[in-house]
Amino acid sequence: MSTESIDGTSSTAVEVTPAAADKALALLESENMDTDVSGLRLFVQQGGCAGLSYGMRFDTEPEENDTVTEHHGLRVFVDPASLNYIGGSRLEYEDGLQAAGFTVENPNITAECGCGESFRT
Template identity: 80%
Template sequence: MSTDASGGGEPDVPVTVTPKAAEEAISLMEGEGMDTDVGGLRLFVQQGGCAGLSYGMRFDNEPEEDDRVTEHHGLRVFVDPSSMNYIGGSTLDYESGLQAAGFHVENPNVEAECGCGESFRT
């Protein structure tokens, strides 16, 4: 990953996950036949988007050696050190509504977001 580690986040403060987000992620993992005791949701930051950085999520079968691993409501969450600089202290939530449903990161480190909320700057 080629992000600049000067994001200004709180690397010692883990990302938290709401019960609804954990429930949705676990359901998706089980639907893909993944072992939720070992695998987890990887939350990361990547270059891109109109504000400069964007969030990424994927399921991984196991954490990387240097990942910060936390567990929330039965969901294991993996965050690499570079991403933690940008998203430390954030909360992952799941929102559902009439027009859209999906995961949303509430990041206290954000100084500016694009209009769609998919990219940000710290």
């Protein structure tokens, strides 16, 4: 699924499900952040037993070279280096009896650790 970037060009950087967008927007608002400017930063960092892991945080604005997309009212910021690893991924939010949280479905993964917290491409 392609998404509209803020500048109007088509992008397949990261897809965000409605449930994930709703939860992230609620969390942004609970932090009194302006959802018209602020957004969710999705990134990749070194770590975990498979070598790489996902990171997420809220940022007040994008960095200069970020890919910025909007999904169901949520702005998502991805830096160029992270985009190489997570382009085409899908961010989901699951709320179940045993656990709740965001998950990333990444088609670029060649191996994952047993707990699913880290990966290799």
